[in-house]
Amino acid sequence: MLSALGHDGRLAIFRLLVKAGPQGVAAGQIARTLDVLPNSLSANLNILAHAGLIASRREGRSIIYSADYGAMSGLLGFLMEDCCNGAPEICSPLTAVLARVEGCGPACAPKSPA
Amino acid sequence: MLSALGHDGRLAIFRLLVKAGPQGVAAGQIARTLDVLPNSLSANLNILAHAGLIASRREGRSIIYSADYGAMSGLLGFLMEDCCNGAPEICSPLTAVLARVEGCGPACAPKSPA
DNA sequence: CTTATATTTCGAGAATAATGGAAATATGGA
DNA sequence: TCCATATTTCCATTATTCTCGAAATATAAG
Incomplete structure (x- = not known):
């Protein structure tokens, strides 16, 4: 990938x-x-x-x-787990990114252009 | 990258x-x-x-x-923002990943092998 | 200053990937 | 059936990347 x-x-x-x-x-x-x-x-x-x-x-x-969203999610998950295992400095900023895109979650509108 | x-x-x-x-x-x-x-x-x-x-x-x-943690973090951030903008199905599982690695945050031990 | 260790640079050959033209396949419509 | 549209497949050329041996550079130590 x-x-x-x-x-x-x-x-x-x-x-x-x-x-x-x-x-x-x-x-x-x-x-x-x-x-x-x-x-x-x-x-x-x-x-x-x-x-x-x-x-x-x-x-x-x-x-x-x-x-294929699942595939991309899986790729990112692999990279994050492979990286974060021992390197919180990589993941820490990513929580901020997730918070910024904010639409990410089970209960969000499918399309909210920021 | x-x-x-x-x-x-x-x-x-x-x-x-x-x-x-x-x-x-x-x-x-x-x-x-x-x-x-x-x-x-x-x-x-x-x-x-x-x-x-x-x-x-x-x-x-x-x-x-x-x-270079910053570079990897930036790459993941780019991919996430580029993908999540309009595709929460990608980011949603990633919050779970972040939660699982859990050590990711400003106040976590640098090394906690799961 | 010579020797040993660590790493890089050089250079050639092989493998892989990218590009674009032309033909082939598949679908829909007259 | 015949034609037009949409996409793919085939093929050759070019370009890029990979691989590995051998030589070169840099540091340290005797």
Whole structure:
């Protein structure tokens, strides 16, 4: 997953998909938005999907891609536990980040642009 | 940073340094612990350092490498904010992770192996 | 000043990844 | 069936990264 995200284009794709929400975005629209060739995009979508970071579903002629929240959460959890185990200086600021985004919790509105 | 960590060997190095704490580990000992050639290690340490994830200091004949907690915290913060903005499903489990590592906070013991 | 230890730098070869054009597949509609 | 749209697959080229041996640098000690 880290190497999949360690690529400007793929990170941009993933960010776009996360911001788009669970409904996802069609491949063609991703290509237009990010101004990349459809075949390059397809290859990168494949890499992200193979890493488990995104999912896809067909809808008519389009194929809709969406971020896999669980996977990203798992990745962050792995990094945090792997890091915090012995390094509270890493996690401490993260509680502040979580507090700032504040919408994070079982009882929050799905979309509240800060 | 993501691409620096998106490499098995470098991730192993970084994890080792995080676990070692602020005192750091000498390059030679890293090489022995992870069983990698010293020149390969040096190249990877360079990549991690250039990404800002680790720092180095000379100590006698050895060069001691240590994890940069602030950089890792910043990376996680970026990922969390970039992701949570609109995706509480990602952050929600992370509060649980933070609660589990529990040592994370201004007033916690620096080392409490769970 | 020579020797030993620790680490880096250099350089070449191999492996891997990225890019982009062109063709192929899949779906929907006339 | 035929055409248009959407996406993928195939392929070759280029670029980047990885790996490892050998030499170079830096520090310490006798």
